Amino acid sequence: MSDTVDWTEAAPGVVYQRCTACDSRWYFRRSFCPRCGDSAPVVLQAEGLGHVHALSVVARAPCAALRPEVPYGIALVDADEGFRLMTRAAPGLRLGDRVRLRFILSAGALLPYCETTDHV
Ligand SMILES: [Zn+2]
Numbered sequence: 001m002s003d004t005v006d007w008t009e010a011a012p013g014v015v016y017q018r019c020t021a022c023d024s025r026w027y028f029r030r031s032f033c034p035r036c037g038d039s040a041p042v043v044l045q046a047e048g049l050g051h052v053h054a055l056s057v058v059a060r061a062p063c064a065a066l067r068p069e070v071p072y073g074i075a076l077v078d079a080d081e082g083f084r085l086m087t088r089a090a091p092g093l094r095l096g097d098r099v100r101l102r103f104i105l106s107a108g109a110l111l112p113y114c115e116t117t118d119h120v
Helices: 064-069
Strands: 015-018 042-045 049-058 072-079 084-089 098-106 109-116
Touching: 049 084, 072 098, 084 098
Parallel strands: 084 109
Antiparallel strands: 015 042, 049 072, 049 098, 072 084, 098 109
16 A cells, blocks of 8 residues: 555545456455455556546435535546546536546545536
8 A cells, every 4th residue: 555545545546456366446445356256456656547437416414514515526437447436526417428536525524526527
Protein backbone atom coordinates (compact mmCIF):
# COMPACT_ATOMS: atom_id res chain seq x y z
CA MET A 1 0.00 0.00 0.00
CA SER A 2 2.91 2.40 0.33
CA ASP A 3 2.78 3.60 -3.29
CA THR A 4 -0.99 3.91 -3.51
CA VAL A 5 -3.39 6.71 -2.60
CA ASP A 6 -6.87 5.87 -1.34
CA TRP A 7 -9.85 7.97 -0.30
CA THR A 8 -10.53 5.59 2.61
CA GLU A 9 -7.26 6.88 4.04
CA ALA A 10 -8.25 10.53 3.40
CA ALA A 11 -6.15 10.83 0.23
CA PRO A 12 -7.59 11.54 -3.25
CA GLY A 13 -7.35 8.20 -5.05
CA VAL A 14 -8.97 4.79 -5.48
CA VAL A 15 -7.26 1.44 -5.09
CA TYR A 16 -8.44 -2.01 -6.10
CA GLN A 17 -7.07 -5.55 -5.93
CA ARG A 18 -6.10 -8.01 -8.65
CA CYS A 19 -5.52 -11.73 -8.30
CA THR A 20 -2.15 -12.81 -9.64
CA ALA A 21 -3.47 -16.36 -10.22
CA CYS A 22 -6.70 -15.75 -12.18
CA ASP A 23 -6.57 -11.99 -13.01
CA SER A 24 -9.88 -11.28 -11.25
CA ARG A 25 -10.26 -7.68 -10.01
CA TRP A 26 -12.38 -6.32 -7.18
CA TYR A 27 -12.87 -3.24 -5.08
CA PHE A 28 -13.34 -4.18 -1.41
CA ARG A 29 -10.04 -5.27 0.10
CA ARG A 30 -9.70 -8.91 1.00
CA SER A 31 -6.82 -11.18 1.90
CA PHE A 32 -7.85 -13.72 -0.75
CA CYS A 33 -9.32 -13.81 -4.25
CA PRO A 34 -13.15 -14.11 -4.14
CA ARG A 35 -13.06 -16.05 -7.44
CA CYS A 36 -10.32 -18.67 -6.99
CA GLY A 37 -9.27 -18.34 -3.36
CA ASP A 38 -5.64 -17.43 -4.06
CA SER A 39 -4.10 -15.74 -1.04
CA ALA A 40 -1.78 -13.23 -2.72
CA PRO A 41 -3.85 -10.41 -4.26
CA VAL A 42 -1.98 -7.24 -5.20
CA VAL A 43 -3.18 -3.71 -4.45
CA LEU A 44 -3.17 -1.33 -7.42
CA GLN A 45 -3.96 2.33 -8.07
CA ALA A 46 -6.94 3.04 -10.34
CA GLU A 47 -6.73 5.69 -13.05
CA GLY A 48 -10.12 7.09 -12.03
CA LEU A 49 -11.92 6.60 -15.35
CA GLY A 50 -14.94 4.46 -16.14
CA HIS A 51 -18.56 4.27 -17.26
CA VAL A 52 -21.82 4.73 -15.35
CA HIS A 53 -23.45 1.37 -14.66
CA ALA A 54 -26.32 2.58 -12.45
CA LEU A 55 -27.64 5.83 -10.99
CA SER A 56 -29.84 6.76 -8.05
CA VAL A 57 -30.75 9.81 -6.01
CA VAL A 58 -30.54 9.92 -2.22
CA ALA A 59 -33.50 11.98 -1.01
CA ARG A 60 -33.44 11.01 2.66
CA ALA A 61 -30.16 11.68 4.46
CA PRO A 62 -28.68 8.59 6.13
CA CYS A 63 -27.48 10.77 9.04
CA ALA A 64 -27.97 14.30 10.36
CA ALA A 65 -24.60 15.48 9.01
CA LEU A 66 -25.71 14.77 5.43
CA ARG A 67 -29.14 16.38 5.73
CA PRO A 68 -27.96 19.70 4.17
CA GLU A 69 -26.68 17.82 1.07
CA VAL A 70 -29.83 15.96 0.03
CA PRO A 71 -30.89 15.32 -2.61
CA TYR A 72 -27.63 14.04 -4.12
CA GLY A 73 -26.82 11.51 -6.80
CA ILE A 74 -24.93 8.27 -6.39
CA ALA A 75 -23.60 6.03 -9.14
CA LEU A 76 -22.16 2.60 -9.62
CA VAL A 77 -19.16 3.08 -11.88
CA ASP A 78 -17.48 0.35 -13.90
CA ALA A 79 -13.82 1.36 -13.69
CA ASP A 80 -11.60 0.82 -16.70
CA GLU A 81 -9.50 -1.60 -14.63
CA GLY A 82 -12.43 -4.03 -14.35
CA PHE A 83 -13.97 -3.43 -10.92
CA ARG A 84 -17.12 -1.58 -9.84
CA LEU A 85 -17.41 1.07 -7.13
CA MET A 86 -20.06 3.38 -5.71
CA THR A 87 -19.48 7.13 -5.89
CA ARG A 88 -21.32 10.38 -5.49
CA ALA A 89 -22.56 11.51 -8.90
CA ALA A 90 -22.73 14.83 -10.70
CA PRO A 91 -26.21 15.96 -11.75
CA GLY A 92 -27.31 15.08 -15.27
CA LEU A 93 -25.34 11.85 -15.74
CA ARG A 94 -26.89 9.05 -17.79
CA LEU A 95 -26.30 5.31 -17.89
CA GLY A 96 -23.23 4.51 -19.95
CA ASP A 97 -21.69 7.98 -19.67
CA ARG A 98 -17.90 8.13 -19.62
CA VAL A 99 -16.87 9.53 -16.24
CA ARG A 100 -13.79 10.65 -14.36
CA LEU A 101 -13.44 10.46 -10.60
CA ARG A 102 -12.53 13.37 -8.44
CA PHE A 103 -12.95 13.79 -4.72
CA ILE A 104 -15.21 15.97 -2.60
CA LEU A 105 -15.51 16.73 1.08
CA SER A 106 -18.85 15.66 2.50
CA ALA A 107 -19.61 16.09 6.19
CA GLY A 108 -15.85 16.25 6.80
CA ALA A 109 -15.03 13.05 4.90
CA LEU A 110 -13.34 12.70 1.52
CA LEU A 111 -15.58 10.86 -0.96
CA PRO A 112 -15.21 9.80 -4.61
CA TYR A 113 -17.39 11.79 -7.00
CA CYS A 114 -17.88 11.09 -10.70
CA GLU A 115 -18.56 13.58 -13.44
CA THR A 116 -18.69 13.34 -17.19
CA THR A 117 -15.41 13.54 -19.05
CA ASP A 118 -17.17 15.92 -21.47
CA HIS A 119 -16.85 18.79 -18.99
CA VAL A 120 -13.44 18.18 -17.41
ZN1 LIG B 1 -8.07 -15.54 -8.36
